[in-house]
Amino acid sequence: MATVVAVLASARKKGWTQQLFERACNGAQKIQGVEVETVNLHDYEISSCKACFTCIRSEDHICTQKDDMGGKGRLFNKVKKANGIILADPVFLWGSSALTHLFLERMYPFIWSGGINGMPFGSISCASNSGFQYQASQDIAKQVFNFGLRYLGAVPVHASYFDQGLKEAEKLGEKMAMAALKDQQEGRQTVTDREKFRIYSQPWNVFRSYMESLTNGSMKFEDSMPQRALKNGVFQREEALAVLEKANEKIREAFELVKRQEYEKAHDVLSDGSALWTEATWREFLELKVIGVKKPKAYRPIDDLF
Ligand SMILES: Cc1cc2nc3c(=O)[nH]c(=O)nc-3n(C[C@H](O)[C@H](O)[C@H](O)COP(=O)(O)O)c2cc1C
Incomplete structure (x- = not known):
């Protein structure tokens, strides 16, 4: 089985972001041979990076912090083993949320190990007030660029066109599942530097x-x-x-x-x-x-x- 790790960054259990997240998961689950492992970031302990650079210096490129994103952390290891990641994030202060930033910041060791280079990735950003869902999607693309994740794209959503957002979230889930299946069956296709400049050109x-x-x-x-x-x-x-x-x-x-x-x-x-x-x-x-x-x-x- 291929595993898609679906990550929700909203604490609101029945909120907009959660609904989009669920639709993306449903989309992914439609594809045979794919299992979806769901994660809510609020259930995990994630500290900020202390810039000790052990993850760069050590041969195994592992973080020594003892929380869930450290080298032995349960969330870090879920990410490491995945065949694809979907991230659903509420828009905060015209950008991505702090918890999402924290989660992505702690993926820093993967830059040095190359451990998730080529792994499929997609995101959903949801706003309901003044907006800036597009820029929040750009934020996320920018934050994951250096990991070499195979970027499948983003779904920026606002409550004012929520139904369309749900459909697009489902499609992203399907697309992710297909990519994850390929990753599992054919092996990881790493992304070159030049490719990154192309595949990240939308929306960022x-x-x-x-x-x-x-x-x-x-x-x-x-x-x-x-x-x-x-x-x-x-x-x-x-x-x-x-x-x-x-x-x-x-x-x-x-x-x-x-x-x-x-x-x-x-x-x-x-x-x-x-x-x-x-x-x-x-x-x-x-x-x-x-x-x-x-x-x-x-x-x-x-x-x-x-
Ligand atoms: C700290 C904070 C900042 C927010 N900033 C924005 C914003 O910049 N633009 C916006 O449209 N909504 C903003 N909101 C509203 C959230 O985006 C709203 O919660 C969003 O629709 C996500 O849905 P959910 O909370 O139901 O998951 C903010 C909410 C909070 C708590």
Whole structure:
């Protein structure tokens, strides 16, 4: 049997989010060979990450906290063994809820182990007041991007079109079940960095968001962090500088491709540039001063980029 872990982040037992969650579970259960394991985050103890970085340093990439998302925690291990995850979240303060953020934050060890890379994932965000369900869905996409989850999409719902939301939640459940079945029967298909830039482009525009981050919103190459760092001679370590220069070249190329409206190629090139930028900052800032080890191989490998 394939297992879909369905996660509910609302404490309201018969609320809007709970109803959508149930419909998604029903959708998944329609598919033979799939079992749905339900979880309400409010029944679990999840502390915030303490940034001790043991999960990066240790070979098994395990969190040492003793709660339900630690290495031996019952929720962490459910996630680890799943063939797919659906998350249903109420919209709080125009974004995803704090408990969802906490849950996803504590999945940090999976970045370093690569343990859930390729696992199917989908989310539902439900609002009933001013809205912002779309942005809440984007929040979740952004938070799970680095795990390499195979993103199946999001269902942003508002009470004002709840019936349509229920139907879409059910469809997401079905889609998830099919993907989970494939995961179980054919084995995990991992997601490459370049693929991530494509599969996360809806509802969260990862390309635009990454460009904004690089330039603090100006969207001008001259303002991009690698370009500024090179100009200002900020990087000191030789092994970091070499990667920074390569990152800068790629990012310059991505900006040029956008000008020429070659968006598909620009996605790939920016993905490469961002992996190099991650490596360069790791070597300059993290390796000696914060973490004490080289970047684990599972996370954004750059071997093919030189
Ligand atoms: C702290 C808090 C913040 C909220 N923020 C929003 C919001 O930004 N937009 C909105 O439409 N509803 C907001 N709501 C309402 C919830 O989204 C509402 O609970 C939602 O419909 C989810 O359904 P449920 O609580 O029945 O699961 C908020 C509720 C709480 C408790």
